[in-house]
Amino acid sequence: MRATSAFKFLAAALVAFSLASCGGVGSLGNVGFGGAKDGVDTEDDEIEPIIEGSGGMSQVGQTSIFDLFKRKDTGTTVKVNRYLWNASLDVLNFLPIQSVDPFTGVIVTGYGRPPGGGRAYRATVYIKDPALDARSLNVAIATRGGPVAAGTQRAVEDAILARARQLRIQDKKY
Known part of the structure; x- marks a missing residue:
């Protein structure tokens, strides 16, 4: 007891x-x-x-x-220029896309051959600013042997910027 x-x-x-x-x-x-x-x-x-x-x-x-379950407003918004984004996808459409993150502005592609080309390339595009500017765009292109020449990389960046300007001009018409 x-x-x-x-x-x-x-x-x-x-x-x-x-x-x-x-x-x-x-x-x-x-x-x-x-x-x-x-x-x-x-x-x-x-x-x-x-x-x-x-x-x-x-x-x-x-x-x-x-x-x-309450939604918290962190006050941070990421802005990516939509013309640069769409132009990057248009210019590099021959490359298979591996990952895309529109919130951070990163496009990663796999290896692909351009039309009429023999060498395989891959690219990583980083759009870091909402301005339609060359400073907003970073492109890294590589082959299976390593990075490409600076002139080739600059030519792709120029093609993306030119296409972005075309898309912006088309958008103003409507």
């Missing part, structure tokens, strides 16, 4: 301890573990904002499961 009552007492103490530790710092008025017991602010209070909850109790950094 004595072992049973000791077991019940131990189980009750364990449940009480578990429930007390779930409360956190703000729910017991800063008397839980890790809180400021003597009324002196700790570094944790300076880092996390204190929000007044119902009943005048402060809640330190409290969140709920429903915060996962």
